Amino acid sequence: MYILTDKIAFPPVSEATSEGILAVGGDLQPERLLLAYQSGIFPWYSEGEPIIWWSPDPRMVLFPDDLKVSKSMKQLLRRETFTVTYNQAFRHVIRACALIERPGQDDTWITVEMEEAYIELHEKGHATSVEVWRDDKLVGGIYGIDLGHIFCGESMFSFESNASKFGFIHLVQHLKQNGCQLIDCQMHTDHLASLGAYEVPREVFLSYL
Known part of the structure; x- marks a missing residue:
């Protein structure tokens, strides 16, 4: 699992776990969110957790x-x-x-x-x-x-x-x-x-x- 940094980038979605989790961390600034959706990735997490980024297979x-x-x-x-x-x-x-x-x-x-x-x-x-x-x-x-x-x-x-x-x-x-x-x-x-x-x-x- 990847830990995101300030750099607006994601690992290949093929690296996601069997549950669909690709990475954690980062932020929700517009540029990162748009890149996520354009790459088949979305954030989904609960209050108090780090941001969790998903790309499930199947979709x-x-x-x-x-x-x-x-x-x-x-x-x-x-x-x-x-x-x-x-x-x-x-x-x-x-x-x-x-x-x-x-x-x-x-x-x-x-x-x-x-x-x-x-x-x-x-x-x-x-x-x-x-x-x-x-x-x-x-x-x-x-x-x-x-x-x-x-x-x-x-x-x-x-x-x-x-x-x-x-x-x-x-x-x-x-x-x-x-x-x-x-x-x-x-x-x-x-x-x-x-x-x-x-x-x-x-x-x-x-x-x-």
Whole structure:
């Protein structure tokens, strides 16, 4: 395992452990974060830990054409149950993602340091938020890194049933219309699999980067 220094560089992702851990240390300055995502690497750690950098193999991805929309979700979309916006409340979205309780998770990996780093990326035009509203109330959202041809999803939250799924479907359709080839979902979850995501070898994912 590599210990990062002040130099903005990463070892080859082939050096990652079987669990996907590539390196520890370094910082979350924008230049390092962008290099990480462009190299198939992302940070994931808990409060009080050093920054841990990951590049798992296999990689969970969603090709826009493979998006699965259930009959019930199609009905919600037709009824325009929620309103979706982009980049209107990034700070609120990432804060909600950090605070929302998740089954089997005692604390959040979105530390204050992470929040500040991704807010800075957003202000520089590299991080995108999706907001889901019912009337004037924020009820769901997603944020991630937009590399143009690839969107790297980071986290989502929902205060109402299906709100984040509603926003995710809108996001995938929006990305497809704008030429996005792939949504990086990082690691497997049943929720993402139900939407059409699946695992591919890391080398396949890197070929799209």
